[in-house]
Amino acid sequence: MAGPQMQATQEEMAAANVDMVWRDFCAHVLIKLNDCRRKSLYVPWKCEHERHEYEKCQYKDYKKRVAAAKEASS
Template sequence: MGGHGHSPEAAPQKNQDLKALSDHRVPVAFRDNCAHLLVKLNSCRRETFFDPGQCTHQRHIYEECEYIAWLDRTEQKKKMASA
């Protein structure tokens, strides 16, 4: 079966621009390693009046980033448990 590679766009970033997140009114609870993508997604949503058929690419990239970040966290937890 064919595999799915991760998009380079979806890479989590540890250093987020906190001023930009504040300017775009991103809630503190969502300011994680993928918040830079949430800014783009929410901007697209506002521009298209939250049309569910729009912004699918941005939503996919954001969700993929969250999945990659989750995989990283679970791998770190496994390493801590085995140490």
């Protein structure tokens, strides 16, 4: 089974000023979220959908890592 694929390239992440610590498998969603935040001047309720999508992506990635760790330990 192939592992997850990055959807955002290093160039896209660099252009979007994504810090190295946030360059994970959800970076493509984070780029959209940060773009929305900048356009709305960081008004918290303007980007709720994008934030939810980012949090959902992070949760799914976490669940995959936990499952992989369990599989590796058994």
